[in-house]
């Protein structure tokens with residue numbers, strides 16, 4: 001084998017290793033990493049938003065309402081559910097679990113909240129919904145029409161729900177509800193106010209949302 | 212062709228290039244920033260509905276209304292209740308820090324405990340309530356069987372309200388008169404009022420809100436005296452209406468600093484100063500003739516004060532110039548609604564009868580007793596009307612014995628409680644031994660002067676039990692602890708606000724379910740009573756404390772429940788008072804300690820930032836204390852630069868403080884705000900109970916001072932002690 005053949009062979013090996021490293025890391029970054037990063041948990045009770053939405057008079061606000069002082073109630077407390085579910089309604093397994101494990105024992109349901117922001121974020125529903133006239137779908141998507149709850153994915157590192165970063169691991173969102181990062185706030189604020197600056201560049205800006 | 216180092220390098224480079232175009236590094240970078248801004252170990256308050264519940268603060272005798280801010284069921288802040296007439300929305304540091312006394316779990320007694328180690332070792336075992344009550348029933352039952360009912364004693368901060376009355380009733384049904392309330396300046400005033408008006412058990416109050424001249428003899432009006440928040444408001448109101456506050460005190464306290472006039476009087480001569488002012492008022496005929504005409508004994512009083520207390524005569528001993536005494540007395544007498552007030556510091560020592568009488572006479576001379584802006588005589592609330600009960604033979608026999616503290620009989624028949632005699636009585640087996648002691652809402656091991664003696668007395672009592680919610684010093688020295696709920700967990704009627712003029716009842720109520728396995732002391736008493744004997748059970752017809760409370764409050768319950776308090780703001784005291792001026796006054800006892808050996812005078816110093824009552828200062832409050840009071844864990848005592856110079860002491864440096872009662876290591880703080888020859892020592896520090904956030908900070912001043920018996924009332928007349936200070 002001539003020297004040049006040997007050189008070619010050697011560079012082939014190097015290229016091969018480069019490609020192996022390259023492809024391996026792509027697989028790791030795009031496929032294995034997201035699987036490792038998030039743990040999956042089922043909600044404690046199977047819940048059907050669509051079914052409830054048909055029964056209530058006031059849409060989402062029937063259960064996710066604003067309190068008298070303007071604060072937002074978020075996920076309903078057991079007391080609200082009990083108003084209708086004191087006794088089981090129907091015979092579904094979920095209903096029985098709910099009534100026996102929670103209603104009968106007076107235990108709050110430990111719902112896993114997809115849209116819960118980490119603690120350093122302050123968000124006012126009143127400012128967005130009451131004053132800004134935003135609808136729920138803009139941020140929360142069509143969850144109100146869903147018939148089941150998807151598994152809750154929790155970031156093992158930060159403990160934050162996957163829905164904040166968004167399902168797409170590259171952070172690409174197509175719809176306004178695909179993710180809930182600061183860049184999403186920013187985008188919407190720019191679009192709706194027509195200003196090419198966001199709230200972040202105003203006075204005391206950071207402290208509006210990061211108390 | 213072989214795989215070598217370069218191949219691996221190529222693999223690495225390929226991996227790095229590949230990784231850069233995956234989300235992995237970017238996502239992890241983002242996650243790290245989220246993670247580092249939300250450390251997982253940082254507690255995150257739970258979200259929920261904001262709601263408020265009105266109640267009453269029972270952390271001191273102020274009786275303030277509070278509004279507890281809650282998130283769902285969790286109290287998160289204590290605010291002042293705007294509607295409450297005493298504090299009108301204001302709150303003090305202690306009240307504000309009250310949640311630490313709820314949640315501070317290392318301070319709380321979390322279940323009934325029985326001592327297993329040596330007294331004071333802190334070794335207890337957890338027992339059930341059933342066992343705890345059985346234990347009490349057996350111990351107390353055995354005492355009764357031996358016909359020694361009278362050897363049971365009880366120490367409590369109050370005798371008022373339903374719980375205290377249940378304990379008092381239990382003591383009587385059991386056969387003991389030894390219910391002993393902790394002292395306050397009001398005890399001595401009560402004695403002075405009895406002496407001058409014949410009214411017994413008068414509740415003395417001061418109408419500061421309507422006064423335009425407040426003359427205070429060492430009262431820490433802004434240091435926790437009376438109802439502290441009310442006093443802050445009254446002081447602001449006085450400033451707004453350009454009234455005058457004159458403060459006679461050896462040290463530049465907050466009150467003195469805020470006063471219009473500060474009279475740096477030699478400690479212990481306040482009564483002389485007050486009588487001297489009486490002499491000036493009489494001599495200048497500035498007294499209220501309407502009042503004095505209706506009163507008796509003015510002539511005798513005149514000759515007594517003019518002979519003994521002419522300003523020129525006492526200027527030297529008091530350290531206040533005769534012209535200053537004359538000027539202040541004149542402006543006081545000429546004010547429209549002047550009021551004189553006593554009760555040193557936060558007012559938790561009675562002081563001498565001489566001092567109280569001097570103040571009462573000063574008020575009488577200007578004719579302000581029961582008048583707008585003056586000193587009012589009100590009476591104890593009388594809504595507790597329980598059926599009579601029949602004592603059995605054991606209790607009848609027990610009730611025939613005198614009280615262990617010598618109060619209510621013999622020489623001190625007019626004094627209701629004499630806790631200052633308790634330790635001596637126990638140690639000297641005065642008439643009979645104390646076989647059992649119950650402690651409710653009190654921490655005598657910490658608050659009583661001469662801690663060493665108190666400790667010895669406790670060691671001698673065979674059975675000590677405490678109802679304390681906290682592992683305080685007394686609880687540590689108890690054999691059994693039956694922890695009460697804390698004030699945010701229980702119902703309790705509070706029928707007083709120290710020094711407040713209008714009838715007032717506050718209702719403290721549970722704003723949170725009990726956090727631990729504690730029980731309302733009212734319930735404990737009812738349960739014990741029902742099991743000790745039929746006759747005692749007969750005195751307690753109620754199912755439980757809440758039933759008793761509701762029945763007792765009757766028609767008032769609904770309003771108390773909805774509003775948190777009831778008051779009659781239109782109340783005015785009876786306008787006529789049968790007043791007799793005294794014509795001779797016994798001298799107050801001399802300060803303890805040999806002047807030759809102890810060159811200085813130690814006085815305790817109160818501060819609104821340090822609670823010195825039966826509840827320890829919560830850590831939030833201690834955080835606000837200056838490093839001239841507490842530096843790291845060292846207490847600082849105040850001395851004048853002249854004192855420091857003569858003793859060779861340097862600012863903030865360590866020194867040894869010694870009194871006839873004990874010795875302590877301190878640091879000195881050199882300040883012009885204290886008279887030469889006086890050492891000011893902060894009160895409320897030096898706990899050895901509680902957790903490490905409270906304990907071992909400074910020294911308890913009570914370990915260095917003693918009590919002195921007033922010759923007429925028997926009450927503790929001590930205001931300080933002789934001391935010496937030397938460089939460490």
Ligand code: SF4
Nearest residue numbers: 268271273275303306
């Ligand atoms: S003054 Fe007393 S009663 Fe009022 S808030 Fe403070 S501690 Fe409570």
